[in-house]
Amino acid sequence: MANIGFIGLGNMGGPMAANLVKAGHNVCGFDLVQENVATFIAAGGKSAASVGEATRDVDVVISMLPAGRHVSTVYEATDGVFESAPKGALLIDCSTIDVTTSRRLASVAAQKGFEMLDAPVSGGIMGAQGATLTFMTGATDEGFARAKPFLEQMGKNIIHAGGVGNGQAAKVCNNMLLGISMIGVCEAFNLADELGLDRQKLFDISSTASGQCWSLNTYCPVPGPVPTSPANNDYKAGFSVAMMLKDLKLSQDAANGVGLSTPLGANATALYEAFADEGNSDVDFSGIIKNLRKSDS
Ligand code: NAD
Numbered sequence: 001m002a003n004i005g006f007i008g009l010g011n012m013g014g015p016m017a018a019n020l021v022k023a024g025h026n027v028c029g030f031d032l033v034q035e036n037v038a039t040f041i042a043a044g045g046k047s048a049a050s051v052g053e054a055t056r057d058v059d060v061v062i063s064m065l066p067a068g069r070h071v072s073t074v075y076e077a078t079d080g081v082f083e084s085a086p087k088g089a090l091l092i093d094c095s096t097i098d099v100t101t102s103r104r105l106a107s108v109a110a111q112k113g114f115e116m117l118d119a120p121v122s123g124g125i126m127g128a129q130g131a132t133l134t135f136m137t138g139a140t141d142e143g144f145a146r147a148k149p150f151l152e153q154m155g156k157n158i159i160h161a162g163g164v165g166n167g168q169a170a171k172v173c174n175n176m177l178l179g180i181s182m183i184g185v186c187e188a189f190n191l192a193d194e195l196g197l198d199r200q201k202l203f204d205i206s207s208t209a210s211g212q213c214w215s216l217n218t219y220c221p222v223p224g225p226v227p228t229s230p231a232n233n234d235y236k237a238g239f240s241v242a243m244m245l246k247d248l249k250l251s252q253d254a255a256n257g258v259g260l261s262t263p264l265g266a267n268a269t270a271l272y273e274a275f276a277d278e279g280n281s282d283v284d285f286s287g288i289i290k291n292l293r294k295s296d297s
Helices: 013-022 034-042 068-076 099-111 124-130 141-151 166-195 199-206 241-257 263-280 285-296
Strands: 003-007 026-030 060-063 090-093 115-118 133-138 155-162
Touching (some): 003 013, 013 026, 013 034, 013 124, 060 068, 068 099, 090 099, 099 115, 099 166, 133 141, 155 166, 166 199, 166 285
Parallel strands (some): 003 026, 060 090, 133 155
């Protein structure tokens, strides 16, 4: 059993932290939103009044925050992780953030006597709840070996993607692909509607044929075929449009940084940006199906 400080108890962090409690760890959580803290306490966790209090006497710190600026604040601010956690503690950031911030924080951590690694995830809230996430880990060999037993209690596939920052590099590539594939699946359902092809029939065929992918098989953007997908819950996020747009922008920044052209990634970014601008930032990212259809008619 380890003492774990868990910062960020939102859609993903809440169930991830709850799985660590279930595995028998002593987990102290902190979040700015009281409702999220209350849900975690109901799942058996403890809570703290600040980042510093949550990370003071711990073996491991895990963070699951929206973006790079939140992660920088949580680790570097007064009473933050770097100031409060005991030297030698293992620091695992599971948020999806830019590679540059991730590598910079790991380097500051090393100077302060911590091992820090990036371990962004794939698998959505269902993966977080069911402890079936994929972790893409950027770490030294030693850091990876230390983190793996904890990550295995929250996920199924724990992959060492290379040195620090490579977990984020893998995540950005994966999510550019996800944004593109979701739009592709939406376009296929919209076309099926117009051609008089039943949605369930398209699902039954494509989910077992060459069109299969996670956006279709697990996260189907129309109600019915996959009862757990957000389409059945009025597109309540899930993985919000704001988060998808954030990841697509990270992918485009990364591509621009190395002078690479990613035309479908650029198009997906523009489509999600337009959808967000119409007031849909909090909607699940699969909800873009309605917008794609609207822009055609
Ligand atoms: P979320 O907004 O539901 O949760 C983030 C939490 O961080 C919120 O509860 C917020 O209050 C908290 N927070 C922000 N600043 C804080 C601070 N200074 N101190 C303490 N808490 C703070 O987001 P999420 O959906 O859980 O996503 C978290 C990360 O995981 C993001 O980087 C996202 O890109 C990534 N991710 C999300 C999904 C998904 O399906 N939701 C899937 C894979 C990866």
